[in-house]
Amino acid sequence: MAKLTSREQDYSKWYNELVVKADLAENSGVRGSMVIKPYGYAIWEKMRDELDKRFKATGHQNAYFPLFVPKSLFEAEEKNAEGFAKECAVVTHYRLKTDPNNPQKLIVDPEAKLEEELIVRPTSEAIIWNTYKNWIQSYRDLPILINQWANVVRWEMRTRLFLRTAEFLWQEGHTAHATEQEALEEAQTMLEVYADFAESFMAMPVIKGVKSESERFAGAVETYCIEAMMQDGKALQAGTSHFLGQNFAEAFDVKFTNKEGKTEYAWATSWGVSTRLIGALIMAHSDDQGLVLPPTLAPIQVVIVPIFKGDEQLEAIRSVANEISKALSAKGISVKFDDDEQNKPGWKFAEYELKGVPIRIAMGARDLENKTVEVARRDTLTKQTYPLEGIAETVESLLAEIQKDIYTRALHFREQNIRQVDTFEEFQQVLETQGGFISAHWDGTAEEEEKIKELTKATIRCIPLDAPLEQGTSLLSKKPSSRRVIFAKAY
């Protein structure tokens, strides 16, 4: 197996190679669309199941809305339409027919042109609010707390596996409320759900914040976000939660009678995370040997590799390995015993490192005699010999330790790579020589933001929710500012 390009050498190439070599995904025969392979999909299933549990625990139910959005609905909320019109797939016909010039070929049947074009959903506010209109008459019909797991399509011109694809999988929550306050709280609650998921499940620290106006979701009044730092110091937006005000209710005429008997427009939120999280996961933790997966997300948490000569040794090891597997399974730990005789142990070691299996147990004849096993941690690439007795408990606590350590390492890396900067000269210098996140004052205008982006390619990732009040002057205009924001180059 050819080695991966190292991160130092070419971070971007390292990422692209790793996604393919670790069997997570590949490009397909359709421009910009990926095939998510079983190993990558197994990680997505774990993310999905955990998020789904958390959505349900916060009172949400799943439902399913149509893939297609008729053009007249698509254009109803003007800003949303404007935001997505430039990159959407449009269905115009509903039939193919045999090419009269070549009976082996099909052509679009011009007689099967749709009266109204259908947009493949890039997001579902339009189709959902058009539905909510019929569901909402009274305050008693509220709140509506619905989530959808679905595919969406955005016609991106420059795509990268997981990070930016024309089609991707995601979940989108769409809620309706009787009051502004309740909708705001919902948007904030879901931000917390995302942040806690990212940190405790993906072992990926995130900064919670709000977007500046220019980075806001098209149609939102406020966009909350979680931003994570990748190992190259760039930022990745890992989830967003939007307070939509009454914009969609007005666009789709969704009114209800409140407790006082007056008619008002409903208040809305929407929030989503996508298969992009797999890209974030890879870039946050993995190394030059391959994936590093937090145990919570690893499709295989423990692999047992026998080191043997001949069937007799293999059988003796197998019988001990079966015991270990049983004990681990009983604890809900997934384990694989790899007795494939086609591949040598060394090959297997490299393979499971590439795949990010958190713990590898190796067992040879000597271990059998000594009643020991060799346990290797994927995250630290360290090995240690443990007694066979109580090995399931050892592995269990080691998995918890690995989960914690991966998070701590990422947090430490982030802390070392957020820098406070007070002048634009310093800003440029830090960005060029060290990268990372820069905490700096901003005058709050789109002009300054745009100018900085033009000059440096860094954008405002967010205004952190916990940013302390602090007097300062902004980088370019030198106007007074009362809190710092986070700048970074971003995926």
Place this chain on the structure above:
Amino acid sequence: MAKLTSREQDYSKWYNELVVKADLAENSGVRGSMVIKPYGYAIWEKMRDELDKRFKATGHQNAYFPLFVPKSLFEAEEKNAEGFAKECAVVTHYRLKTDPNNPQKLIVDPEAKLEEELIVRPTSEAIIWNTYKNWIQSYRDLPILINQWANVVRWEMRTRLFLRTAEFLWQEGHTAHATEQEALEEAQTMLEVYADFAESFMAMPVIKGVKSESERFAGAVETYCIEAMMQDGKALQAGTSHFLGQNFAEAFDVKFTNKEGKTEYAWATSWGVSTRLIGALIMAHSDDQGLVLPPTLAPIQVVIVPIFKGDEQLEAIRSVANEISKALSAKGISVKFDDDEQNKPGWKFAEYELKGVPIRIAMGARDLENKTVEVARRDTLTKQTYPLEGIAETVESLLAEIQKDIYTRALHFREQNIRQVDTFEEFQQVLETQGGFISAHWDGTAEEEEKIKELTKATIRCIPLDAPLEQGTSLLSKKPSSRRVIFAKAY
């Protein structure tokens, strides 16, 4: 709440009303596409989770392939293309722009025309076999056992909620094998998985069989199916498993080196079930009061309705209800305590009957005194008083009994409505006066099949796998036949 149309009065109307009134689904703003509402989606989630478990237990993994199929791939397998070309959604453009004549409106941007049209997948053999081509070189790469949960689009002209919609949710398994025998066995194994799921989980008896050539999946060599009888005697195809031979391997040039070092085409299967199963579930079991759900699929298995005057009584009942709920939850039984004071008990009874909650527990002041509860079964609409002590065990065994009884009732109904017929006159008469399934001899030709369909609207649902050998003469041509097939009108 207005009563449902009865099944006797108008079966079709009954179905349509029930789907909407029980909050399962509704029509959307997109022609032929439905909104699956939270209650309907919760049933689908239960089906999906159970099927997914069974697929994994038989060695399959999930993956995800693109929504779009480029036209050149779509047309590669000729029969498959021919089968789906007449009803497919075609993406021709990737951008909208502002209408120069009306800045509020968007129009398709003629400059954003795709070089090659994209078909929204009606099924994924083409895109998947185009991918498998790169995955399969040697017999060591086989078998590939993959399943996908996805949405698909078929431009049906006459649609009905769940039964036939332009977009629907389904799973599609796509496997590749080194030998014909192995692929055949896979197709049969998955048929068994479907049949067992339908019978043990949906409580819906099915006949396992193979399709006649004219009813075969486009591109298949053999289509296995399960057919269920609805309460109006019509048949519903509930799942299909296709042996695809080497058709797709040839079309997409998927060759591998076998153990003997020779190159051959891979052997394929595909198999799927869809949200149509929810339609089958409804029509197999439900009655004039509403849904009848087998406990395995009921989003709420037990509802507790307090019958009280004043807060004091409610609180006393609530405390006992909490105990019951805890005991039921501990057994994995889902339970809801409905203490909503807006609605009277009678209204709630009707509502939960409509929603098909298998068991309703009612508790009043008298019950508190006597340490009893009133338990009503949804399937039989019968009530019985039970001691409070051991109520969780009582409910648990009652749920098992209900599951069994629903199945037995459906089986009994089917047995009463399959009739052996030996002449075409009798065939017509039985079909018109009694309906149901007709077991009759067929000469094996597409001509006779077509003629019978023309004259009676009944089609061959399947050639049952367990049909005994029996000499007879076919209905119209009077040619000799060695086994009976199942005819019926179908959904």
